[in-house]
Amino acid sequence: MLDINTYTQNNFNNNILYLQKHHYNLYQKILEYENQILNNNLPEEFALDYINSCFDIVELSTERYLYAKQSSKLIEIMKKSVNFKKNENVFETFKILDKSSLRPAYNFAFELFEKYGDKTKELKHIYKFIFFGSGLHLEQIHKKVAAKSYLIVEDNIELFRLSLFTTKYFELAKEAQLFFAVDCDNNKFDTIAKIFLEKNFYYNQYIKFFESISHSENKLKQFHTLVVSQSHLNFFYTSILEQYTRPLNYLQNNYKFINLNSNSLKMFCKKQSAILVAPGPSLDKNIELINNSKEKLFIVALSATLSTLENANIQPDIVTHFDGFERSKTHFDKLQNKNFLQNSILLFSAKTPQSIVNMFTKEQIFFFESGTNYKEGFGELSAFCAGSATYLILMALKFKNIYLIGLDLALDEKTLKTHCASYSYSQKINENENENVLTFRDSIIEVEGNLQNIVKSTPNFKLSIDAINEITAGLKEEYQKIYNISNGARFCNIEPANSIELKSKKKNKSLKESKKYFQLNCKDKLSSKEQLFLSQIFELIQTKKTFIVNFSTFKHTDIASFEKSLIQLENDLCYCRERVCEVFSILFSNYLRYVYGFIFDSCNTKDITIDLNTIQLQLTQSLLDIIEKLEIHFKAR
Structure with a gap:
């Protein structure tokens, strides 16, 4: 019979070999942590102890035992708390809609839920399981649920390293696929959790979890946000079908499609500076700033901001429209003067409804593809919202200086409203909603702020924040300067600012000259x-x-x-x-x-x-x- 020291060391060595072979980044992270301990760069906070014939973890500063010196008893209680019920400790990945709003192709699935979706029933099998907190309980719970894949989340790398002495991950991996999110920042956790969700997605319907008492709830809430943000729960196939087929009608009728990959167009834009105007809550507070800059910068406005700009007598140089839904026509219907946009360049997504396109002449409209690639080499934009799509356009065209105004992607700190006053579909989010029920557009989460530490946002906005960060990381050139003047979410590698400072008093090129460059870089068939x-x-x-x-x-x-x-x-x-x-x-x-x-x-x-x-x-x-x-x-x- 092996003594305890030999037993724990064998476990550790086998786990390390397993991680080195199958989870190399985590293996490297553990080596780096050990080196810091050896070099006295980090103090040890916990230690493994064997007491009352059981393993336990002691917190060195307080001498507190995490399992209260009775780990076997506590682990048995933890094991009993895990069950196969659909309504306890579970992430539900369905989205139940009003049947009257569903297209026929979804009806039978809804009827299945009505007939068989009794949440008081139990699951036959648990295919996917999440542990929030590593420790002694993992193996015992696995014996009960026998899941096929586990996501193991541990914020404290020291605790995870100690678990390598007692938990046989190398054996568990023979019966299930393991995903580790250890000592991860939010971005890294999102990446790992998305891979876990993607793998065998058809077993995601109910994902059971166990949360250790000592583990922070932050990652649990973050995973919940990822669940409700999945594309198939928010964008139905009918919208995607229209996205793929509408461009064909515009091409058949000889509308112009802009080549966003054109080097000559990029060379022109490279010398220009622009304000991106979006309908966030801070737009109203910065309208005077835009007005004072309209002679110096190109005003690139989302269609949702047009009524606000018209009221301030600010004619945009470029108008972008990304939405494929008929209700977005409201943005144009609200204009008082039909000639307000007669000199503007209209950059429209090719999924734009015909009813909006019919409001303007062919000469004004330049289509870009979003999600399709029928014009080979012209570039196509994939984005979650009009704001991130417009930002992607400016980055793809290589504008020199970009100022973001109204791209808050956060709620107004006082009113909790999602958008500026004139936005037709602005809503106030109820802060007192049940935290256990998280929805894509109507729940509040916290994100890092641009001009303050933390701001309130939504899962919907969080997707766009992530998209903007990815766009910046992938496209930003050294010469480009990007400033965020919005009082909302912070974006990576974009400088927070309160004002616009430019040496030039005039735009580098006139709007008339700009149109020539757009005309030269498009095709209509x-x-x-x-x-x-x-x-x-x-x-x-x-x-x-x-x-x-x-x-x-x-x-x-x-x-x-x-x-x-x-x-x-x-x-x-x-x-x-x-x-x-x-x-x-x-x-x-x-x-x-x-x-x-x-x-x-x-x-x-x-x-x-x-x-x-x-x-x-x-x-x-x-x-x-x-x-x-x-x-x-x-x-x-």
């Missing part, structure tokens, strides 16, 4: 190569149709074989490396991720009998309906 690309898309539609028909004829023998056929169908419809597949990958992935949540939940609920043949038939019909819509749009191209 598809090339023969691009036409061929559309033909290839139609051919691929037929291939995808065959996959769906094959699925409809699959003879399943039990739930396991049915689930296997669902996984294969998702792989056939969503995964392909060729450029021509991009249209389908996002469209079908978005749709299947939503409906699979309901289907796999039905299959994994105890004490119910489900009709697999009916589910198979309904899913097949819904997918064929989507295929039919795609055929209509691409057949005649």
Whole structure:
């Protein structure tokens, strides 16, 4: 029989070998921590002790034992607290909508929930599990739940290192896939948690968790934010379908598409400075600042700010519009003077509704692609909101100096409103909502502030904050100066500022000259190569149709074989490396991720009998309906 020292050292050595082979970055982090301890750069705060025939952790400064010298008893209590219930210690990744608002393709999934989604029932299996806090309890809880993947979150690297002496991660990894988020900042945690969510996503319907009492709730709340921010829960396939098909109509009718990759256009913009005007709460407070700068800088305004600018007699040089929904026409309908934008350059997403496009002449409008790439080499923008899309345009075009005003992506600190006074869809967020129920647009989270330490934001805004940080990291040139004058969220590598300071008194080029550069760098039709690309898309539609028909004829023998056929169908419809597949990958992935949540939940609920043949038939019909819509749009191209 091994003595305790030999036992713990063997565990540690085997764990270190496992981490070195499978989680090298974490292995390196542990080595760095150990070196700091050896060099006396860090004090040790905890120690491993063996007392009352059990392991425990003692806090050296207080001599407090984390398991109160009775770890076996406490671990048994922890194990009993973990159960298979759908309504306890669980992240629910569904989004239940009003049936009247759903498109037909979603109806059958909603009906599944109505019939089988009883939350008082238990799960048959727990496929994914999260530990917030490492420690002795992990192995015992695994014996009970036997999950296939674990996310292990530990903010304290010293505690995690001590767990390497007692917890056999190397053995646990033989039965489940392990994801570690140890001593991570928020960005790194997001990256790891997203990978955990992405892996075998069809088992995300209910993700159980255990939270150690001593572990901070910050990461739990952050994971909750990631769950409600998933694309398939907020952007439905119908919106994506319109995003992919509307540009075809504009190309067929000879509207101009701007080449955002044009070197000559970038060389022109490289000499210019611009204000990005967004409809955040701080816009109203900075309107005079914009007015005083309109002769010096290009005013690049989101369409949602137009009524505010018109009231201040500030005519924007460039107007951007990103929204594909009909209700966004309100931004233009609110204008009092129909000629207010007659001299402005209109940079519109190619998913813009026809009703908005019809308000202007062809000469004024320059389309850019967002999510599609029909004009080869012209560049396409993917962004979460109009603000981040407009910022991406300015960065892609290499403007020299960029000032951000109204791009708060945070709530007004006094009123808790999301936008400026004139914004049609501004809302006040209720700070007293149930913290256990987090929603994408209506819940409050805290983020780092631009002009103050912390500001209140929403999961919706957080996605755009992350997008802006990624844009800056990927596109910012050394010569570019970017300033954030908004009283909202802080952005990485963007300088907070209270004012605009420029040496020049006039714009480098006039608006009239600017239009010439835009005119020279656009096309109003598809090339023969691009036409061929559309033909290839139609051919691929037929291939995808065959996959769906094959699925409809699959003879399943039990739930396991049915689930296997669902996984294969998702792989056939969503995964392909060729450029021509991009249209389908996002469209079908978005749709299947939503409906699979309901289907796999039905299959994994105890004490119910489900009709697999009916589910198979309904899913097949819904997918064929989507295929039919795609055929209509691409057949005649």
